[in-house]
Amino acid sequence: MPHAPLDAGRPNVPTPQLRLGRLLAGAAAREPGRMAFSSPPVDMVTAWSRHGLTTSAADGQVRRLASFLQHLPLEPGDPLGILLPNGAEACVTILAALRAGYVPCLLSLGWRSDELVAAVEAAKVPAIITLDRLGEVRPADLACTIAADYLGLRFICSFGHDIPDGVISLDQALNDQVLRDFEELGDIGGPPPSPGLITFERHGDGVLPLLRPEATLIAATLPLVLAARLGSESRIVSLLPPDDLGGLASGLVAALAADCPLTMQALFDGDELVRDLGADPPATLIAPGWIEDLLAEAGLLDNDQLTCVLVHKAPVRLPVGRSHNARIVDVLTVGEVALMAAARDAQGPALRLGAFGALAPGGIPLLEVEAGQDGAIMARGAATGSIPLLDGAAPQTPDAPESDWHHLPYRITLSDGLIAALDPIA
Numbered sequence: 475m476p477h478a479p480l481d482a483g484r485p486n487v488p489t490p491q492l493r494l495g496r497l498l499a500g501a502a503a504r505e506p507g508r509m510a511f512s513s514p515p516v517d518m519v520t521a522w523s524r525h526g527l528t529t530s531a532a533d534g535q536v537r538r539l540a541s542f543l544q545h546l547p548l549e550p551g552d553p554l555g556i557l558l559p560n561g562a563e564a565c566v567t568i569l570a571a572l573r574a575g576y577v578p579c580l581l582s583l584g585w586r587s588d589e590l591v592a593a594v595e596a597a598k599v600p601a602i603i604t605l606d607r608l609g610e611v612r613p614a615d616l617a618c619t620i621a622a623d624y625l626g627l628r629f630i631c632s633f634g635h636d637i638p639d640g641v642i643s644l645d646q647a648l649n650d651q652v653l654r655d656f657e658e659l660g661d662i663g664g665p666p667p668s669p670g671l672i673t674f675e676r677h678g679d680g681v682l683p684l685l686r687p688e689a690t691l692i693a694a695t696l697p698l699v700l701a702a703r704l705g706s707e708s709r710i711v712s713l714l715p716p717d718d719l720g721g722l723a724s725g726l727v728a729a730l731a732a733d734c735p736l737t738m739q740a741l742f743d744g745d746e747l748v749r750d751l752g753a754d755p756p757a758t759l760i761a762p763g764w765i766e767d768l769l770a771e772a773g774l775l776d777n778d779q780l781t782c783v784l785v786h787k788a789p790v791r792l793p794v795g796r797s798h799n800a801r802i803v804d805v806l807t808v809g810e811v812a813l814m815a816a817a818r819d820a821q822g823p824a825l826r827l828g829a830f831g832a833l834a835p836g837g838i839p840l841l842e843v844e845a846g847q848d849g850a851i852m853a854r855g856a857a858t859g860s861i862p863l864l865d866g867a868a869p870q871t872p873d874a875p876e877s878d879w880h881h882l883p884y885r886i887t888l889s890d891g892l893i894a895a896l897d898p899i900a
Contacts, residue, residue: 493667493688495573497730498533506530509735511562514746527562532569535648539570542647546629548600550666553579553683555594555602555627557613559740560715563633565726567603568671568716575665577685579672582717583613589681590616591623593674597683597863598626603644606634608740614641672863673718673810683863684810686719690859693840694813695723695731697830697857701815702758702783702803704732711737711750712760720785720807724760744772751780758783763804766793775800783815788884788896792823808882808896811860812843812853825893827886831857844879850899851886852879 501510512526527535543554554576558564571578579597581590594602602620604613614632618641621627631642670687686694704710710729714721729736737750737757751757756779761769763786769775775782775798785805786792792804802818806825816824831840841857858880887895 492692493572494692494727494730495536495569497733498529498536498569501730501733502529502533504733510729511565512735512737513561514737514739514743514750527566532562532566535566536569536573538648539566539644540573542644543570543574543576544665546601548576548629550575551577551669552601553577553597553599553672555579555581555597555599555617557581557583557590557602557604557617558633558715559583559605559608560712560721560725560738561740562738563605564716565736565738568726571603572668572671572688573665575668577669577672579683580674580717580722582715583608583611584715587616587619591620593681593683594620594627595624596674596681597672600626601629601631602627603631604633606632606636614638617641671722673722673860675809684860685863686810686860690856691719691722691727692731693831693855693857693859694719695727696840697813697815698723698783698803698805699728699731700831701805701817702728702781704728704734704758706733707755708732708734709737709753709755709757710734710760711739711747711757713739713742713747713765714760714762714785715740718787718807719810719813720787720805723813724783724785724805728760748772748774751777756780760785763787763790763792766796770798775802789898791895792825792893794889794894795822797822806893806896808843808851808853808884809860811858811880811882812841812851813857814841814843814893823892826891827888827893831855845886845888846881849885849887851882851884851896853882854879 506529508529510527510529510532554571556567556578568578579599581593602617604617606614614637617630618638631644633644637643670685672683672685674681674683712725714725716722716726725736758781760783763784766784778799780800782800783803783805788808797820803815804818804823804825805815807813814825814830818824827843829839829842839855841855843853846852883899884896885899
């Protein structure tokens with residue numbers, strides 16, 4: 475029986491059994507012809523981006539790619555590096571890695587080569603999925619450079635046709651008759667459930683991988699879904715890649731939770747964005763907080779039919795007294811642990827300490843944020859379930875209950891009871 479969408483009016487309480495792949499499968503069963511993932515023509519990476527993927531097609535491609543990944547000589551629960559831009563390929567690959575029982579390890583194309591090497595080494599990544607080119611960038615070549623510096627990286631798989639020697643062609647693999655034979659056999663004994671997804675926090679010159687189970691990622695997304703009033707009639711246009719908590723929650727996970735289409739821009743194109751936002755139904759734009767002035771100068775925030783979700787990341791100082799004709803929702807992520815969301819009022823951002831999201835069993839909010847006596851921010855709840863992976867250790871189920879506070883390395887500044895800034899604690 476397919477899962478019902480996490481409708482903004484009646485959000486489900488996430489349980490360990492609630493998984494992203496099941497949300498997509500449920501959407502495919504209900505509305506197989508509804509668009510799931512698409513990208514503007516300027517971002518053409520594969521035919522998936524050129525033509526978009528319906529829910530049925532996306533679910534089928536997830537199954538096919540998962541079948542291929544299961545036949546790589548990797549261990550269940552191994553981290554699978556994903557070095558992809560914002561697009562249908564990233565969405566399908568994340569979901570396929572989860573279905574195959576691996577842990578998607580999200581790597582940013584905006585990082586320097588040495589930062590990527592440090593992240594891959596810290597998470598002990600044995601395989602990376604990437605693409606041949608994006609504009610002037612050649613991610614598959616970059617992955618080969620990483621492999622030269624980290625010998626534990628054994629496999630590189632790439633979308634596209636212009637790939638280096640020694641790299642596995644995913645386009646060819648997904649059209650291979652052998653893979654079709656694998657599919658007829660079904661999943662190999664059914665892989666064990668994936669432990670979750672890995673994102674990274676930066677600490678000084680190093681990076682710390684953190685594992686987040688799927689259920690806690692869905693829980694972290696609900697405050698955004700509620701604040702932005704996302705539902706099955708919505709349409710999300712995202713400028714953020716799914717390579718951290720903010721990008722994941724506001725794009726792929728929000729679209730699956732709200733049961734609505736997701737359009738993604740990997741290479742910014744202002745004219746294409748205007749066309750996307752002008753289509754029906756009215757869009758919800760997801761953008762980084764720093765781009766607010768540019769959007770306002772372009773007149774995009776004059777549209778009173780538009781909802782714009784601005785994603786801010788600590789450390790940050792929130793804009794004071796900024797309002798627009800468009801409905802603005804401010805999202806604030808604190809590390810990879812907490813995600814707060816609130817609709818802006820006429821005086822500006824309205825984020826405050828307290829409870830966010832629907833109530834979980836036992837009366838504890840999905841997210842609760844407070845400040846300690848020293849002003850340091852603290853968070854607890856089902857939406858905060860990130861598990862540090864120290865020295866590449868295998869992920870373990872956290873022992874701390876959801877009622878325990880996470881003490882985060884930021885000091886909060888309040889103004890009239892509202893969050894004005896988060897500064898790092900020295």
